[in-house]
Amino acid sequence: MEKGIWLAACLTAVLGAMPAGAWGQNVKSIVSGATWTATDGTSINAHGGGMLYEDGYYYWFGEHREGMKSAGVSVYRSKDLYNWENLGLALTPQGERTNTLQDISEGRLVERPKVIKNEKTGKYVMWGHWEDGEDYSKARVVVATADKIEGPYTFVRTLRPNGQESRDQTVFRDDDGRAYHIRSSENNMTVHCTLLSDDYTKPTDTYERIIPEKQYEAPAIMKIGDTYIGFFSGCTSWDPNPGHVLMTKDLMSAGDWRDLGNPCIDDGAETTYRSQSTFVLKVEGYEDAYMFMADRWNKSNIETSTYVWLPIHLRTGYPMLRWYDSWDLSIFEQMARFKRAASLEDGNTYVLLSRLSDRMLSSDEGNICLYNDDEGRNLQFVFEAVDGEEDTYRLKDVATGQCLEASGSSLRLAPEGGSTAQQWVMERQGDKFYVVKSRLNGRVLTVKDGSTKNKAQVVLDNYAASNKTKFGLYFDSKRFDYEEDNPFVSPKEAEDSTTVGVPAVGTDGGNTSVRCEGGSLVVKPGTGFEGMNSLTLYDAAGRCLLRTEAASVAGVIVAGRPAGLSEGLYMIRVENGMTKAVRTLKFIHP
Numbered sequence: 001m002e003k004g005i006w007l008a009a010c011l012t013a014v015l016g017a018m019p020a021g022a023w024g025q026n027v028k029s030i031v032s033g034a035t036w037t038a039t040d041g042t043s044i045n046a047h048g049g050g051m052l053y054e055d056g057y058y059y060w061f062g063e064h065r066e067g068m069k070s071a072g073v074s075v076y077r078s079k080d081l082y083n084w085e086n087l088g089l090a091l092t093p094q095g096e097r098t099n100t101l102q103d104i105s106e107g108r109l110v111e112r113p114k115v116i117k118n119e120k121t122g123k124y125v126m127w128g129h130w131e132d133g134e135d136y137s138k139a140r141v142v143v144a145t146a147d148k149i150e151g152p153y154t155f156v157r158t159l160r161p162n163g164q165e166s167r168d169q170t171v172f173r174d175d176d177g178r179a180y181h182i183r184s185s186e187n188n189m190t191v192h193c194t195l196l197s198d199d200y201t202k203p204t205d206t207y208e209r210i211i212p213e214k215q216y217e218a219p220a221i222m223k224i225g226d227t228y229i230g231f232f233s234g235c236t237s238w239d240p241n242p243g244h245v246l247m248t249k250d251l252m253s254a255g256d257w258r259d260l261g262n263p264c265i266d267d268g269a270e271t272t273y274r275s276q277s278t279f280v281l282k283v284e285g286y287e288d289a290y291m292f293m294a295d296r297w298n299k300s301n302i303e304t305s306t307y308v309w310l311p312i313h314l315r316t317g318y319p320m321l322r323w324y325d326s327w328d329l330s331i332f333e334q335m336a337r338f339k340r341a342a343s344l345e346d347g348n349t350y351v352l353l354s355r356l357s358d359r360m361l362s363s364d365e366g367n368i369c370l371y372n373d374d375e376g377r378n379l380q381f382v383f384e385a386v387d388g389e390e391d392t393y394r395l396k397d398v399a400t401g402q403c404l405e406a407s408g409s410s411l412r413l414a415p416e417g418g419s420t421a422q423q424w425v426m427e428r429q430g431d432k433f434y435v436v437k438s439r440l441n442g443r444v445l446t447v448k449d450g451s452t453k454n455k456a457q458v459v460l461d462n463y464a465a466s467n468k469t470k471f472g473l474y475f476d477s478k479r480f481d482y483e484e485d486n487p488f489v490s491p492k493e494a495e496d497s498t499t500v501g502v503p504a505v506g507t508d509g510g511n512t513s514v515r516c517e518g519g520s521l522v523v524k525p526g527t528g529f530e531g532m533n534s535l536t537l538y539d540a541a542g543r544c545l546l547r548t549e550a551a552s553v554a555g556v557i558v559a560g561r562p563a564g565l566s567e568g569l570y571m572i573r574v575e576n577g578m579t580k581a582v583r584t585l586k587f588i589h590p
C-alpha cells in the first residue's frame, strides 16, 4: 500500500473508532462525558460555564483550569453547539494581590462565570463566584464588563450581594430586561435572588431568600412562557448527587417556588448522570428547545472534567431529564411534535402520555406499556364517546382498529365490542392530566411499580393519588390541528384548582353517611364500598383539600381530618370502583 493511502486508511479507522464529539472538526452530535476538542485540537476547558447567543454564534464562557488551579475565564464560540472555536481567555488573571480583596490577580479563584448583555449600556457583564485562593470562606462575586462579547473583560469589583455570602451562582436576564443574581448563601443553606441595577453591574436592595434551608447549589435558571424553572444540585463538594428542579411563576417569591424533586429519570438519575448543573441554554431555531448543561467533575484534576449536556423534556409541563449516549438538535423537533390537547373532543385522535416519564402508552408485541416516541409502537387512539355516559369513551387504536380493553388487572387491544370492558371514564385533574378509569371494574390505568423506564408495563389498579395514574392527552401536531393547551400549570395552581368534576349525585342509593368525629372523618357507607376506598374532600369553592385511600372495616371508613380545617361546608366523595357517594359535610369545631 502506498504510504499516503495507508495513512488515510489508518486515520479513517481511528476516526471511525472515536466517539462522535471526541474530534474537534465536523462534529455532528453531543456525546456527554467524552473529552471534547475545540477546532484548534485542544481539549475544551470551560467548566461551570454558561452561554450567550449573539449574531448566529453561541458563546460558551467557563472556568479555565490548569489542573486544579483557577486560571481565568475562557470563551469558545460555535454556530451549531457541536464544533467549538477557541477564542482564548475572556477574563485574564492580572494586577497585584490586594488586602481589600478587590483584584483578580494570579491565584484568585473564579468559578461558574456567566455573561449577560445589557441593552441600555451595550456592555457585556460577567458575574462569577470569587474566592481569594486560600479557601471558600470569602464567598464573594466578581463583576467584570466588556465592550465585545468575547472580551477582554475588565475587572469592576468583588462584593457580597446585599452583604450576604455568595458561592455557586448564576445570573438570569428576564424577558422584560431585568436581570437577577441567584446564589447559594448562608453557608450554602439558602438560595438567594437579587434584582440587579439597571446596568447589571451592582445588586439592588431588592432581594429574597427564594429557597430557604434546602442546601441547594449549582443554580441554572430558565423561563418558558410565564414559568420560571430552576435546576439545582445538593451540596456534596465535587461529588455528584441527585438534582432538584423547582418551578414558580414568581421568581422573587419564596412562597411560590415548588420543589418537584429530582428531574432525572432512568439509570444514573441518582447522581444526575454523574454531573452537576451549571446552566440552561435556550436553543435557537427550535420550538421550546432548552439544553441542560452540567459538569462531570474530576475532583483530582478539574481541568480534565467533562461536560454533560442533555435536552430538557418539557411537554408534560414538568421538566424531565433522560440520559442519551449521543444526540443532536433534531431531537427538539421530535419533542415539539406532540402537543397537549386543550379539550377532549369526540372523534379526535390522541395519544396518552405518562406524567411519570413523558413516554407514550404503546403496544410492544401486544404488551401495553410506555414507550419512547416510536411511530410503530405508540398507540394513537380515536376517542369515541359512549352514548349516555358522561366523560366515557372507547379508545380505538388507529393502526389496528382494535379497542383498549380491560381484563381484570390487565390491558389489551381487542376487536370492537359493546361491553363496558372497552369503556373508559376520562377524569380530568387540576393539573390537566387525566385519570383513566375502566367502566368494567372501576380500576384505573396505572404504571406498574411507578416505573419511569422505557417499556414500563401499564396495568389496571385501584385509584391512587400518584403520578403513576396520571396521563396527559396529546395529539400529533403534524397530522392534526386541534387546539393546544399550555402544559405549564404551576404545581401551586394545580394544588389550588378544582380537581375532578364532582358529580351531583352518587351511585350508592343515598345510603352513605359522613361526619367528623374528633380528628377523623368517619364514613358509614352503604353496600358496594367493601375493601379499599378513595376519599376526596373539597371545600365549597371546589378546591381539593384531601385525597386519600382508606379501607372499610366493619362497615366504617375512617380517615384523618386535614389539620386546620375551618368551620364551614365541605363536599366529600367516596369511591370504590364504579360506586360512588357524594355528601355534603358541615364542619363545626368540636
Ligand code: DGJ
Pocket (backbone or CB within 6 Å): 048, 111, 112, 168, 217, 218, 236, 237, 238, 276
Ligand atoms: C461544588 C460547587 O458546585 C463547585 O462549583 C465548587 O465550588 C465545588 N463545590 C468546590 O468544592
